Amino acid sequence: MSFRNPYDDVEIPDVSVYDFLFGSIADGDLDRTALIDSRNGATTTYRQLIGSIDAAAGALAARGIGVGDVVAVLSPNIPAFATVFHGILRAGATATTLNALFTANEIRKQLVDAKAKMLVTISMMAPQALEAAREVGIADENIIILDGEGQAASGHPNAADLLGAGLPAPEVEFDPATHIAVLPYSSGTTGNPKGVMLSHRNLVANVAQIEPINGMVSDDVVLAVLPFFHIYGMTVLLNAALKARASLVVMPRFDMVEFLESVQTHKITYAFIAPPVAVALAKHPIVDKFDLSSIHTMVSGAAPLDEELGNAVAKRLGLTMLQGFGMSELSPVSHLIPFDGGEKTRGVRAPLASVGWAVPNTENRIVDPGTGADVEIPAEGVSEPGELWVKGPNVMVGYLNNDAATAETIVEGGWLRTGDMATVDATGCVTIVDRLKELIKYKGYQVPPAELEALLLTNPKIADVAVVGAHDEDGEEVPKAFVVVAEGAELTADEVMEFTAERVAPYKKVRQVEFIDAVPKSASGKILRKDLRK
Template sequence: MTFSSPFPDVEIPDLSVYDFLFGSIADEDLDRVALVDPKSAAETSYRQLIGQIDAAAGALAARGIEVGDVVGILSPNNREFATVLHGILRAGGTATTINALFTATEIAKQLTDSKAKMLVTISSMADQAAAAAHQVGIPDENLIILDGVGQGKSNHPNFVDLLEPKLAVPEVTIDPALHIAVLPYSSGTTGDPKGVALSHRNLVANVAQIKPLQGMTPDDVVIAVLPFFHIYGMTMLLNAALHSRARLVIMPKFDLVEFLENIQKFQVTAAYIAPPVAVALAKHPIVDDYDLSSLHTMMSGAAPLDDELGKAVATRLDLHMVQGYGMSELSPVSHLIPFDTPAILGREDPPLSSTGWAIPNSENKIVDPATGEEVAIPAEGLSQRGELWIKGPNVMLGYLNNAQATADTIDADGFLHTGDLAQVDTGGVVYIVDRLKELIKYKGYQVPPAELEALLLTNPKIADVAVIGVIEQETGEEIPKAFVVKQPDTDLTECEVIDFVADQVAPHKKVRAVEFIDLIPKSASGKILRKDLRKTGPAL
C-alpha cells in the first residue's frame, strides 16, 4: 500500500533556484559570511556572492550562453564553484557537473552527451579539461580556467576575466518546472551513466522539503567536504546552507587532519559525511587531539552507514548522528532522520540502521518485484522486502535524451523505481536492505559494472568478464571485483587486469580484486547471473 510522509507538507515556491535562494534575502543577512576558504581564511559575504553570481551570469551571456545551453563544471570544492554554478543558472543555462577525478576520456564523454558549449575548471585539472574540450570541439576561449593566468597571457579566461566586466544580468524567462537547471550524471539502476535532468523546481523542492528536518539556521557553521559536483553536496550542503544563511567552510578534498583542524578553528556546528569518514572519526587516535565540541549534528549519506559505526562516532564526539537516503534522480534526498525527532514528530529517533522517514510532500510504495503486488505496512515489526518506489516534486524530469530509460524508471503514476530493496515498519520508518540494481557503491561513488565489463572486453587477453561488488573484510567497503575468463593459451595476471582498468578510469572505478574462472554464468537470454558469482566470490 502507498504510505505518505509523516511530516506536514511544505510550500514549494514556483521560483528559479536563484530567486528561491537569494530573491528575498533580508538586509541583515547580506553581510553575513557565506563561504570560507580555510587555507587562506578568505571569506565571501552573501552580498559579495550575489554580486559575483550576477556578474558571472552577465559574462556568460556575453560569451554566448543562452537559455538552455549547457556549461560543464570540472572542479573540486572552492568558493568560485558556487559563483559559477549559480551564475550559469542565473543566465538561463544548464550546469553539468563533472566528477573531478574523471579522465579526459570520461570528461569528453559527458561533454558530448550533454552537448556542452563551455567548460569551467581549475589549473590543476587543466590538462585533462583541455584534452576533453579539444576532443569535443570546445574552443579555447570557452575553456575557463578559474585560477589560471587569464586572457592576457593565455587563450583561456579566468575568474577575474569572468567577473571584472560586471556586465548586466541577462533578462531570461524560464519555466521552473520544466527548465533543466543541473545535469549530473548517474548510472540509474544499471548501465552507462546517463544525464539526470533536474529542473529548478526539483532543486527548490528538495531544499524546501529537507529544511524543517535539517534544522539549519544562520548561526550554523557547516563544513563542506562532500563534493559540490555530487548532487548530495550540491543540495544538502551548498544550496541548503545558502538558503539558511549559514556559513560554509569549504574543503576541496577530505584530509582527516585538516578536517579536524577546520572543525576546531572555525567552530563548525554541522557536518555532512559519507561512511568512510565515519570510520576515521570512530577509530583514528588523532581525533582525540582536537576540540570538536562545537559539533552538534552529523549526517551520513551516499552509502549505508552501519548502526554500530554511527553510534561509535556519536558517542566519541558527543553529537547527534543521523542518516538519510536518496539518489541523483531524487535531487537527491527522499528520506531523513530529523535533527530533532522528538520535537518534530513526538517520537524517539529510529535506529541508525534505517534511513528514517519519507520527507514532506512525498509518497512511498514497497512493491514485490516478483509479483508486482504492493507490500502492506505491518501491524508490528518489519514488512516483507520489496522495491522502494517514490513519488514527489523532487523526482527528476527524466534521463537526458533517453526516453526508454526514463520510462523504465518512472512509471505512468509518477513513481520512481529506485532499484533498492526496502522494508518499512509500522511507524513508516524505511530500511534499505539490499538492491536490485547492479551498481557498486565504492566510497559513496557509483561504479557501473557494465562500464568496466565493456572496457575489460577490449583487452585481447580476456575472453569474457563480469564485475560485481564484494565486501572487503578489512574496511567493510564494497569494492569492484572482476571475474575474468582468459583467452586460450594466454598468460594474464591479476595485476595486469587491475592496471589495465586503472589506466583508463577515475580512481573510484578501479577494479580492486580479480578472480580467474572458466565460465561466466549467464541466463538463457545471455544476462550475467551475478547472484551466482556472489556465491563463488565471497567477501575478501
C-alpha cells in the same frame, strides 16, 4: 499500498533556483559570512556572493550563453564554484558538473553527451580539460580557467575576465517546472552514466522539503567536504546551507588531518559525510588530538551507514548522528532522520540503521520485485523487504536522450523505482537493505553485501571492507570480501571467514577473501563494486 510522508506538506514556490535562494534575502543577512576557504581562511559574504553570481551571469550572457545552452563545470570545492554554478543558472543556462577526478576521455564523453557549449575549470585540471574540450570542438575563448595560472591557462579567460566587467545579470524567462537547471550524471556504479535532467523546480522542491527537518540554522558553520559536483553536495550543502544563511567552510578534497583541523579552527557545528569518513572518525587514533566538540550534528549519506558504526562516532564525538537516503534522480534527498532523531517531530526515535521518514510532499511504495505487488505495511514491527518507489516534486524530469531508461525508472503514475531494497515499519520509517542489483544470490538466498560489510567493520583488525558476489569453482555466486587490514594488525583469510561464520546464517557466510590496499569508491563515498568485480 502507498504510504505518505508523515509531515505537513511544504510550499514549493514556482520560481528559479536563484530567486528561491537569494530573491528574498533579508538585509540583515547580506553581511553574514556565506563561504570560508579552508585553505586560507578567506571569507565571502552573502552580499559579495550574490554580486559575483550576478556578474558571472552577465558575463556569460555577453558571451552568448543563455536558455538552452549547457555549460560544463570541472572543479573541486572552491568558493568560486558557487559563483560559477549559480551564475550559469542565473543566466538561464544548464550546468553539467563533472567529477573532478575524470580523465580527458571521461570528460570528453560527458561534454559530447550533454552538448556543452562552454567549459569552466581550474589550472590544476586544465591539461585533461583542454584535451577533452578541444577534441569536441569547444573554442579556446569558451574554456574558462578560473585561476588563470600556468602555461595551460594562457589565452583563456579567467575569473577576472568573467567578473571584472561587472555586467548586469540578464533578464531571462523560463518555466521552472520544465527548464533543466542541472545535468549531473549518475555514478555508473551499476551501468553506464546517464545525464539526469533536474529542473529548477526539482532543486527548489528538495531544499524546501528538507529545510524543516534538517535543523540547520543561520548560526551553523557547515563543513563542505562532499563534492559540489555531486548532487549530494550540490543540494544539501551548496543550496540548503545557503538557503539557511549558514556559513560553508569549503574543502577541496577530503584529507583526514585537514578535515579535523577545519573542524577545530572554524568551530564547525554541522557536518555531512559519507560512511568511509565515519569509519575513520570511529577508529583512527588521531581523532583524539583535536577538539571536535563544536559539532552538534552529523549526517551520513551516499551509502548505507551501519548503526553500530554511527553510534560509535556519536559517542566518541558527543554529537547527534543522522542518516538520510537519496539518489541523483531524486534531487537527491527522499528520506532523512529529522534533526531531533524523531523524538519531538515524530514522537518516536528512528533507529540509526534506518534512513528515517519520507520527506514532505512525497509518497512511497515498497514493491516485491518478483511479483510486482506492494509489500504490506505491518501494524507493528517491520515489513518484508521490497524495492523502494518514490513519487514527489523532487523526481527528475528524466534521463537525457534516453527514453528507454527513463521509462524503466519512472513508471506509470510518476513512481520512480530507486533500485534499492528497503523495509518499512508501522510508523513509516524506512530502512535500506541493499541495492537490488547488488544483492548476492547464494543457492536461492539473497545476501545483502552492506550487512556483511557492517559486520566486518566491527572487527578491530579491519580498517575497511567491501563485499561483492563472486563465483566459486562450481559457478555458484558466493560472497567475497575485499579487506583492508588495519595498520599494525595481522589477519588471514581464514580468520575473516570464521569471523562472519560465527555471526551470520550459513548462507550469508563470506566464502572468499582478498586483501587490498584501499576500497575503490566514488567521490560521494559509494563503493565501486563494478571495479572490484573486474
